Amino acid sequence: MGQAGWKGFFQSAFDYKTEKYVIAKNKKVGLLYRLLQLIILLYLVVWVFVIKKGYQDTDTSLQSAVVTKVKGVAYTNTSELGERLWDVADYVIPPQGDNVFFVITNLIVTTNQRQSTCAEREGIPDGMCSQDQDCQAGAPVIAGNGVKTGRCLQAGNSTRGTCEIFAWCPVETQSKPKKPLLRDAEDFTIFIKNYIRFPKFNFSKANVLETKNKGFLKSCRFGPNNHYCPIFRLGSVVQWAGSTFEDIALEGGVIGIHIEWNCDLDKAASECHPSYNFNRLDNKHAKSVSSGYNFRFARYYRDPAGVELRNLMKAYGIRIDVIVNGKAGKFSIIPTIINIGSGVALMGAVSTPPPTHCLSRVEKITGHILPCMVALPHAFIK
């Protein structure tokens, strides 16, 4: 188009248009109308900015490293094992101080198992027999300990017996102790080192008070008024998790130690604290077959003749899962603008008054909703 056209265009481009209004002196509508605007402003200020911290850029990709160390010794004196002292290398599995580790509190030991033949345990349906034909040679005993040799072993002159099996013999005896073997585990201490880093803000911190004072970490215990001493008494952890040590030590269980880092980096770094939270992860109420926590492991030896033998251990105990979460927030201009912008837009949207013809309709509640959709926001608040 011609020069004139452009001229006109640019002039009009910066004109400012505004409508003519009819003032409808309708207090009821007006009041509701203002109310809606107030609500939006409150939402914007209180919810978006104060509660949700809409002016901050957040980093949720926490980099965390957990190093754990258990300390303590326990003395036991049983018929199978005799006098025995248990230290960390004996009762912590795995030993390498990961964020998930297991402390043995109860134990069934079956000593000197060898690869040979013996009678299957009582009480396994597939292992019971009354004659050799019941024990098909070479077939494994379902839910049992070995493969059948084909012979049925009757104790004395009883008609029922169990199949002979080729297995690690003797097979495990199922007599679970009535009370935990390592009752003293209650006094073991767990030292949890947790190093975190928020890469976006390049902010690092540890849950350990960085001090040269060796004494502090040697003597202190974690407690409500001592949050920078991450040394936990096992008994206390169990208690805080809402369980009784006697039970969990006997049956076994899983306890979660949650470390939460919720940092507002607009404040000083020293304001960014870890918060601890303990709870029982497995179902402590379940008295069902699936309750408790135990597993089997073995230690392998050789007798002087060089024949391999092993001690099988069925360990009951407490598994500790250290779980670290966190997020950090820091002022950033972009989210601030975006949030204000969208809030403003919300304002603007509501500020459209409804056309009279529609408003009247709505007031009459004629139910012609479609033609009034234009005015939904307003129809809505009525």
Add this chain to the structure above:
Amino acid sequence: MGQAGWKGFFQSAFDYKTEKYVIAKNKKVGLLYRLLQLIILLYLVVWVFVIKKGYQDTDTSLQSAVVTKVKGVAYTNTSELGERLWDVADYVIPPQGDNVFFVITNLIVTTNQRQSTCAEREGIPDGMCSQDQDCQAGAPVIAGNGVKTGRCLQAGNSTRGTCEIFAWCPVETQSKPKKPLLRDAEDFTIFIKNYIRFPKFNFSKANVLETKNKGFLKSCRFGPNNHYCPIFRLGSVVQWAGSTFEDIALEGGVIGIHIEWNCDLDKAASECHPSYNFNRLDNKHAKSVSSGYNFRFARYYRDPAGVELRNLMKAYGIRIDVIVNGKAGKFSIIPTIINIGSGVALMGAVSTPPPTHCLSRVEKITGHILPCMVALPHAFIK
């Protein structure tokens, strides 16, 4: 300002303003206009509320504990090991029932290794030699098993040989069996206990049917019509993951068992079910050097003289990673308000009709977009 001013202000504050309108009887524009509004309403209702459940507060910070237990025995009879029975303590690594564990299905055993000198394995470039000068004393064999002693060992009167090394001797022989040693592993069963908790709603559940009936969990197997029996046959898991047991047992591999908890807590707690999903995590198609899964570990013994010796095992097998995800939703007033609010705002925004002068321009498509930006929403739908 004066009292009168305030009076006027408050009066005006609750006035209700609305524009004068010209009704443009333009069916085409009108139709599109209504269409746009319909779309928004549909988006709001269908997408935001029905599909995205915009009325719910969600908790994605799932607390999960996984406890696994493998059962089953396998019988083997090989030249190195003789008759042997394998039970859980033998073939599960690590033993403590974590959410990641490994089941040995194939094995290369090198028995009675001692710290001494022997010939390096054939086929390691850095270990080949034709004279002593080729074996620099004290230098480790790159990608080999030990440090060179400085001697070159020629077999018989051949000119080529391998360096003598100080190592755990004899070194491992590389003859991988053609078929998996623990073929019977296919019938092993994996019992996966998974306890979850949604802290925000304090909702806990387990994937195990809490029953006193011991029989149920002893006999049942997981299947399409049996989702509350989390006992999996290893062979079936491999099959569901889309692999053949024979292959994975020979070369090794990693299988993921994904447990998904997707709970709508507005419904009954019994409606919150875990859903299982199996897939092969490593690249099963890759026939490259990097395919399969194996690792070496050793068992240490002492001979009667007190000299340490070990059995080195190169284990091939199946690693199972149990991965738990989940989120829960529950009605909450705040997200509901916010979603309705923004939806309403969207409505309101579109309900602004474009100024005539602009609309006409748009209809003429004169391409002066800038001055019409006011009317973008409307220009847009044309």
Add this chain to the structure above:
Amino acid sequence: MGQAGWKGFFQSAFDYKTEKYVIAKNKKVGLLYRLLQLIILLYLVVWVFVIKKGYQDTDTSLQSAVVTKVKGVAYTNTSELGERLWDVADYVIPPQGDNVFFVITNLIVTTNQRQSTCAEREGIPDGMCSQDQDCQAGAPVIAGNGVKTGRCLQAGNSTRGTCEIFAWCPVETQSKPKKPLLRDAEDFTIFIKNYIRFPKFNFSKANVLETKNKGFLKSCRFGPNNHYCPIFRLGSVVQWAGSTFEDIALEGGVIGIHIEWNCDLDKAASECHPSYNFNRLDNKHAKSVSSGYNFRFARYYRDPAGVELRNLMKAYGIRIDVIVNGKAGKFSIIPTIINIGSGVALMGAVSTPPPTHCLSRVEKITGHILPCMVALPHAFIK
């Protein structure tokens, strides 16, 4: 209502309403007004679409499997152990190639410990005594190695001594070597296989160049110009993480290897690369008591008489945590529509001009903000 009513309704339903305008030739306001619209358009185009890729559907639930393998041998010659060669089975804990593993670089070995009585170590406050009464029989030594027998052992004719304890004797000697035992660990190599899958897009990839060429993976090393050879020299990893090998090998530490998959699946699959990032996870600066990384483990033997004995090892070393993150994006129509829609709404919202009476007020800055809230968006930009 009657047929006529319906007729009228449908006619009106597709009418198109638009306001009358007064053109206020106010360049200042107009300019600001246009500016605001430009900003929104820029935000919509640049931020939402170009930077945030608002047109893409994203999958952040990455399925990842990590398999690691360490290679290398180290030769040591110490008084306790004599000549010894260390291979993978000796120095990697745990052996099964998980994403978290530990490489021993320094070691304190206490050989041939037996369950018996001996003197507690010097320097443990609770273990010191000057007479038998100081050693209460049966009480464990706090932070010590065993339970007291009740006797106080004075060396020679000194008045101070340590309690006799029942423990694994002899107790560990605390002489930490001045230089790392396995200094050669610097040349160990770590092979990290990482398989990923984005379930939503069913896209799989590995960080290993799938090649039949065995030579490549045998010889190559990871480097800036060699990103598809995930074989890392341990020394280089430590260096990239900003530590010196000598220090970390002596005291121990934790190093994170972060693998980031950030894939735009609108591009070719070959454009989806892993990016590696190394950093020290524990606090390397901390010279406090809590610095470093070590743990104790034991190997159990039997002497010819069948009595159990063990070698206790306090291992210092490097823990490697392989951490995989990633997300993938792919064009999808729904997010595109939603983003454009909301952007348009934002436009529409701002396009509402303020009523004159209000605008004038704002210009006068009379501070009656409430009645002008209608016009906040506009008041805002002034």
